[in-house]
Amino acid sequence: MKVALFATCLVDTMVPQVAWATAVLLERLGHEVVVPPGQSCCGQMHVNTGYRREAVPIVANHVRAFAGAEAIVAPSGSCVASIHHQQAAVARRAGEHALADEAAALAERTYELSQFLVDVLGVTDVGAYYPHRVTYHPTCHSLRMLRVGDRPLQLLRAVRGLDLVELPAADQCCGFGGTFAVKNAETSTAMLTDKMANVLATHAEVCTAGDASCLMHIGGGLSRLRSGTRTVHLAEILASTEEAVTPHQTTAPAVPR
Amino acid sequence: MSEVFLGLPTAPRGVGHLRGDRSFPDAARDSLRDGQLRANLGHATSTIRAKRAAVVGEVPDWEQLRAAGKAIKAATMARLDEHLLELEKQVTARGGTVHWARDAAEANAIVTRLVQAAGTDEVVKVKSMATQEIGLNEALEAAGIAAHETDLAELIVQLGEDKPSHILVPAIHKNRAEIREIFLRTMPGVDPTLTDDPRRLAMAARAHLRERFLRARVAISGANFAVAETGTLCVVESEGNGRMCLTLPQTLITVMGIEKVVPTWRDLEVFLQLLPRSSTGERMNPYTSTWAGVTPGDGPQEFHLVLLDNGRTAVLADEVGREALHCIRCSACLNVCPVYERAGGHAYGSVYPGPIGAVLSPQLTGVEDNASLPYASSLCGACYDVCPVAIDIPSILVHLRAEHVEAQERTTPEAVAFQALSKAMSSPRLWRLAQRAAGLGRFLARGRPTLPAALPPPAWKWTRTRDLPTPPRETFTQAWAREHGQ
Secondary structure, three states: EEEEOOOOHHHHOOHHHHHHHHHHHHHHOOOOOOOOOOOOOOHHHHHHHOOOOHHHHHHHHHHHHHHOOOEEEEEEEEHHHHHHHHHHHHHHHHOOHHHHHHHHHHHHOEEHHHHHHHHHHHOOOOOOOOOOOEOOOOOOOHHHHOOOOOOOHHHHHOOOEEEEEEEOOOOOOOOOOHHHHHHHHHHHHHHHHHHHHHHHHOOOOOEOOOHHHHHHHHHHHHHOOOOOOOEHHHHHHHHHOHHHHHOOOOOOOOOOO | OOOOOOOOOOOOOOOOOOOOOHHHHHHHHHHHHOOOOOOOHHHHHHHHHHHHHHHOOOOHHHHHHHHHHHHHHHHHHHHHHHHHHHHHHHHHHHHEEEEEEEOOHHHHHHHHHHHHOOOOOOOEOOOOHHHHHHHHHHHHHOOOEEEEOHHHHHHHHOOOOOOOOOOOOOOOOHHHHHHHHHHHHHOOOOOOOOOOOOHHHHHHHHHHHHHHHHHHHEEEEEEOOEEOOEEEEEEEEEHHHHHHHOOOEEOOOEEHHHHHOOOOOHHHHHHHHHHHHOOOOOOOEEEEEEEEEEEEEOOOOOOEEEEEEOOHHHHHOOHHHHHHHHOOOOOOHHOOOHHHHHHHHHHHHOOOOOHHHHHHHHHHOHHHHOOOOHOOOOOHHHHHHHHHOOOOHHHHHHHHHHHHHHHOOOOOOHHHHHHHHHHOOHHHHHHHHHHHHHOHHHHHHOOOOOOOOOOOOHHHHHHOOOOOOOOOOHHHHHHHHHHHHO
8 A cells, every 4th residue: 555654844854763663663564655845734723823824825725735645644533534524624614615624635545553453454463572561642633523432552562571550541632732842841740740650650761642742842851851761653663673773782772774 | 796785893991890991911911910810719619620520421412512512602603693682572562661872882871771760879789790791880880870780709799899700600800708708898787796707708698688679669680691582580599599589579670691592492502501510510500590571460560671782783793703793791701711721810911811701801892992801822722621611722722823914014024034934944944944043042051951040022921930851962853964965
């Protein structure tokens, strides 16, 4: 299958290893990965901060970049949720009905990574190896907007060597919330503290999730507090194999390239 | 085709309690530091959450009930004028009098006049968010009328000269030790050996209130529902103070937001299942009272229904925001909200705090008077999941943020930034340039994996408490294009 990879603006710019891991994983499962060069952002940040009019050209760019793609996969629950629930609506509100229809059609072919693996490819064992203690945080958009349910957990349970430990109060928001993390930085930090306390209570080496944004927030807090626990994106864990392990094995995923 | 707005304006300033003095971020900065508040709230909300989850889990058709509740409310709002006129007709036919109050000031004036006409200088009150909203107690006090709250939590708030912080349990921010202190300090004739044992506290309140119930000639209540078809009012309560106030006095005055009307008696079947499980986490609340007009020789002989607009038809005019009027004031959203749990109700500045408050308060007052509230949310969606009438609160929050942005007359620095970002993100060439610029941040890192904590605004708001990773040398799309010869 030919899969168009939507890296997402954050991953592309700040944590490209997540997109690399997604590509490596899909190729390992036997699919052709293409990366449309004109891609940038889904527009979620603009829509959620109140700049829905300014989001329309961003949506138009996204639709143009991925036109003709058979299937689009993104390692991000929040971006895919925005594509599904917001893109067509903001276009329609701005009177751009043709764009709205195109966005809606594109959304039908757009998947969050765990949804793509489990629902479209029908796999839960992706042949991964990651010998570390890991806890999983279900991000709010993947949990409540996309309803990915326990797909990520099914995938993690099949990873060789992975010691999966349940996160207490997992369904509580980590406090990122996009621009909320800055506009309401204090409340965001209070929420982060409780999320970190729960992560650290598991004694996990790694906290994983399907959203790089939440992970940057949780990981940023864990790093600032010198906790020793790291965040690693779900894609990186699933792409990790024995082949790429080096003598200096750390909790960095062993993603062969 | 131009549109004509047929409703009344938003709630006026200078009366009532829909606006705070400080923005949410400013108020939250202080309340987050209040360890006692954090402990009280954390304990109370997690307890109610668990109770609600258990009793909702017992109901096999809960999702259908939610859908039915949402449908009834939507249908009611679509013909609100017809239902209100029918309600007036039926209440009047059964011996009640209906008054129409355009706003808080008018409602306060009507109620004050009615109390004075009854020839008394004190009233007993059943808990009513609508009367808190309009600042009725203060208006009555200014006219020399004492308004005695009889709901235990409202009594605590009143004796403590405090403000309610939750729409169902207004004193949630107080623990039993603090309540004991308030009673000892302010309750006339209280037993000086009073402990903080809940039963002892309740008995002290009971003795205090009993006297007032038996004395009162006028009671003021709100209403959970009003049935248009039969002119029936309905109050759902836990303590029995409602029943005392609704049956003993000579005169009963009910202040009710116009959105509380339901078309038929049968509609109550849905809401009386949704409300107790969602609010107190009980299968059924202890006391549900219904009455229509007056009944000679039984209960109040004079009944007045004050229908309150105070910005509600302004809310109704907003196609996206009007869903907020479906609220049945259960508070399930407050109890599940991670922001409310930590910042507390006072930080919202309005008697309607939490998720529903963040969408209702700004719409009642006009968004600019509560501009920080739509942003007081991480959009986690937990509220939408628990709302018994399935109000899509996250979507309304996003909508109100846009209303706020679009209401700005002058371009803000934030708008400049977002407009520039929009241009960059909609042109592949500009986007590559923007990414290159972001990559220059590498130099700030001096070879370390994270950026320094001291950064200019707004980045410093992030880095005060969290590390930011050092930007990579190359973006993914750059590296992919290079490796695939593009």
